[in-house]
Amino acid sequence: MDFSTDETRRQLRAARRLHDEALPRFGAALRRAFDPDSNVTSTERAALVGVPERRRFLAMGGLGVAGAVVLSACGGGDEPVSQSGVVPSTTEPPEEEALEPGSAELDQTLLLTAISVEALAVAAYATAAESGLLTTALIADVAEVFGEQHQQHQDALTTTATDRNIEYTTDPNPYLLENTYGALLRAATTEGDIISLALRLENQAAATYTLAGGVFTLPELRQAALSIGATEARHAAVFHSLQLQDAAPSAFIDTVDAVPIGSYITPATEEAEAEGDLSEGTEAADPAGG
């Protein structure tokens, strides 16, 4: 069945243009807000990205603000940090390290992991599009939009990392690629397989951002995580519906479904840098392993 028409594609293009025009303004505001040299206060930062102060929220009668924020508070203070992303082993989960709660290191780990999950999603949607398995035009269009949104999420997160001098890679998460999604992509032979894979990936991403919402040290970061996580959940709802399931099967997002600890990308230590244990500059892996 082919749902797609020229009119649909025209509307899709128009909608994307609107968002494409809005996002650069949003990104520019973020860069200004979190430039370490800008001397912008936290209140001013909130105002810049459209988040009202809490007391204003309690008093004001309406909110005409945009609060989708990716705040680059990672690093704790205003001093830039200089660390490099370290990609963990793909086959042996690293031992659980003693990350200090409420630490800049933990925030950075969550940020770097989120970047890698978004990169995985972008690569997975691209591979699915090239596979020829998406034979329903509507589903192909939806997958294209969702892939673009993951790219937007990744761009917002990497901009945050760049602004804070946190080194990162844009490789798809190697642990998840090796242990889950690479094999699923290789095994996919039908459009239904791709939808199931996408549903699993979106659910896992939503659960990961939900987890981050209770772990990030700063309210701004928690909000940023959920501004993205809610969209991943909407993606999952669409795929649930395409499978003729309830769009929202559970009352709560269960963080048990978040990415496993073995997939975490931790910031590099100085020792690791000295040993050359860096992965920066590597090309994105083929998620299907081809």
Place this chain on the structure above:
Amino acid sequence: MSSRELRRMAAHVDEQHRASMADMTDRLAEVHFGTDPALASGRRGFLRRAATGGAIAFGATLVPVSRIGAAFAQEAPTPISAAPEVSDDVTLAVFATSVELAAVAAYEAAGASADLDAGAKSTAQLFGGHHSEHAAALTQLLTDNGYAEEVTANAALLAVFAPRIQGAADQAALAQVLYDLEDGAASTYLFAMGAFESAAIAGAAATILPVEAQHAVAWSLLIEPDLTAWAGNITTYVPPVQTVDAALTPAQFPVA
């Protein structure tokens, strides 16, 4: 809808809510704090600051430690600015609870509407149940932290949405009302995520927010039952990021 009917509907929901609380078994703790009793107990804490008016180290035990690593269980002090900040967390949690209860009532009204077909009625029943669970979880969190006052369905919110439900001309129109309610709830939680000082309450809200967003998507598919038309508006129903644009506010909809 008459004010008497409105009060009766809200009272019915409140009665159901009290009954459900008797069976509430820390589900929220399980989904975000794991089943470890020590961790679950960590969520009791966001009112403690108000009681002491100052620095209590509580943040570390409130994160879902079971998912990150045992090392996170150690306590680390979280800077506390002032007691009034804490009351803001409570204010927001109470407000969120009142919104959830209003949503339950709204779904009861929608479920009774002849405008919805059988499938849509089933969805309304499911989502109403979700909102009831959200309210119960939030109430449990408030109760565990010593908040003793009963929270009831937000009458001001119902006063806006009940007439819209009653006046909906057809299924698509009613779906639009429910979409607006769910999108507003998701937006409200997103605002709250940036306002909650307590990681415990933020963690709870984080498990709920994406579900409200999913509810919105479900109703969008009834607003635009033609999938081609729906796809033409996809970024309206599935925006690149959730925003706070549609947030409901305590000032607009004060808790009784």
